[in-house]
Each structure stands twice: as C-alpha cells, then as structure tokens.
Amino acid sequence: MNDQASLRNRIATHGPAALSASELLTVLWGRRHPADATAGLATLSELARADLIELVEIPGVGEARAAQLVAAFEIGRRSTVAAAGERWTIRAPRDVADRLLPEMARLEREELRVLLLNAKNGVLRQSTVYVGNVSAALVRVAELFRDAVRAHAAGLIVVHNHPSGDPEPSPDDLHLTAEAIAAGRLLDIPLLDHVILATDGFVSLRDRGVAFDRR
Numbered sequence: 092m093n094d095q096a097s098l099r100n101r102i103a104t105h106g107p108a109a110l111s112a113s114e115l116l117t118v119l120w121g122r123r124h125p126a127d128a129t130a131g132l133a134t135l136s137e138l139a140r141a142d143l144i145e146l147v148e149i150p151g152v153g154e155a156r157a158a159q160l161v162a163a164f165e166i167g168r169r170s171t172v173a174a175a176g177e178r179w180t181i182r183a184p185r186d187v188a189d190r191l192l193p194e195m196a197r198l199e200r201e202e203l204r205v206l207l208l209n210a211k212n213g214v215l216r217q218s219t220v221y222v223g224n225v226s227a228a229l230v231r232v233a234e235l236f237r238d239a240v241r242a243h244a245a246g247l248i249v250v251h252n253h254p255s256g257d258p259e260p261s262p263d264d265l266h267l268t269a270e271a272i273a274a275g276r277l278l279d280i281p282l283l284d285h286v287i288l289a290t291d292g293f294v295s296l297r298d299r300g301v302a303f304d305r306r
Contacts, residue, residue: 108188108292112138119163120156139164139197167193180213181206184295187250187286195252195288203251205235207244208283215242230267232274239280247275249285258289260296268296272303281305 098118101109110118138146138160146157181187187206195202203221206214218238221230239247249271251264260268268285275282281304284297297303 106185106189108185108192112290116160119159139167180211181208181248182212184284184286184293184298187248187284187295188288188293191250192288192293195250196290198252199254201252201254203230203235203249205238206248206250207239207242208246208248210245212246215244232267232270235271235282236274236278236280240278244280246281246283248283251285251287253287253289256290258287258292258294260285260287260294260299265296265301268301272301275304 098114143157147154204219207216220234271282287294
C-alpha cells in the first residue's frame with residue numbers, strides 16, 4: 092500500500108486530526124511533498140497565514156501546490172465562519188476539535204473559550220474568556236462561569252489552544268481544570284471537559300482520565 096492509500100485509510104478510521112501536518116500535505120498534494128517544503132515555515136499555523144507569494148518561494152512547492160494550500164486553508168476559514176452562526180451539538184471531544192481546531196490552532200497567542208451547553212449538549216453560546224498566557228495563576232475561575240450563570244447553562248466545556256503546536260496538557264492546565272471542576276460543583280453547572288487544541292492535534296482531559304462531573 093502506498094503512502095497516500097495508507098493515509099486515506101487512517102483518515103477514514105481515525106479522522107484527519109490523527110495525521111501530522113506533513114502527512115496532511117502528502118494527502119493534499121497527491122504524493123510525497125518536498126522534504127524542505129516547510130523548512131521556511133516552522134508550524135502549520137505559519138503555513139495557514141502565508142500568502143501565495145511566500146509559499147511559491149519555498150523550494151519544491153511551486154505555484155500550483157501553493158494555490159492548492161491557500162485554497163484549502165481558505166475553505167477551512169470560511170467553513171468556520173459559516174458554522175459560527177449555526178447551533179451545534181457536542182457528543183464527543185472530536186465535535187469540539189472538528190469545529191474549532193481550524194481556527195484556534197493557528198492563533199499566535201493562547202486563547203481560552205467556554206462553550207455553554209443546554210441539557211441536550213447543544214451549544215448555546217461560545218465566549219472568549221481570556222487571551223494571553225492561559226495560566227491557573229492568571230485566569231480567574233469565576234470568569235469561566237460568568238456567562239454560564241447568566242445564560243442558565245446546564246454545563247460547559249473549556250477550550251484553549253497551544254500555539255507551540257503540542258496539545259499535551261501542562262501542569263497549569265491540569266490545575267486550572269481542577270479548580271474549574273470544583274467551582275462547577277458549587278454552582279451546579281458541571282464542567283464536562285477541557286479540550287486543548289494545537290496544530291499537532293487535540294487532547295481531551297476527560298479522555299485522559301480527569302474526573303469530570305457527568306450529567
């Protein structure tokens with residue numbers, strides 16, 4: 092089985108989030124992309140921000156491949172904007188990643204959002220709570236629940252990005268999650284998950300075994 096067929100099978104089985112940036116480029120460009128295709132752009136977020144001229148200057152890319160990549164990222168951006176006005180339901184962490192990863196993974200700064208859910212796990216509202224260093228020492232837990240109280244939300248999910256590209260949770264991420272779980276119990280608005288997004292994929296702390304409340 093060639094590289095492309097193997098990668099297509101992995102997408103069918105595990106979804107596109109399971110592939111690395113290099114593997115996604117292989118699928119997009121139809122064959123193994125040039126080894127130095129991303130040498131001048133360190134991360135997938137930099138690729139997403141690059142224009143056609145910058146991409147063409149990368150050895151081995153060329154105008155056709157550059158146009159394909161620019162078009163692919165633009166489709167992702169437009170679909171994110173279109174989806175923002177639609178009601179969506181969260182049944183699993185992948186539902187969060189599929190909706191927010193294209194937008195949040197390319198951000199240059201950390202951004203923390205909360206998704207307010209109704210009793211059927213439909214998203215009532217998405218709020219940006221913090222931009223900057225998402226640290227348990229800096230983020231006030233009360234801010235995570237402010238809009239949830241006002242909207243009479245039945246639960247919430249915390250989402251934030253790692254600009255480094257690595258979605259692995261930090262000690263601060265775990266500490267903030269523990270504080271938010273405790274606050275949710277006091278307010279009777281359960282924190283259902285904390286999802287971390289990055290160019291290398293996503294991590295659900297619920298899937299990692301953190302003891303979130305269940306409805």
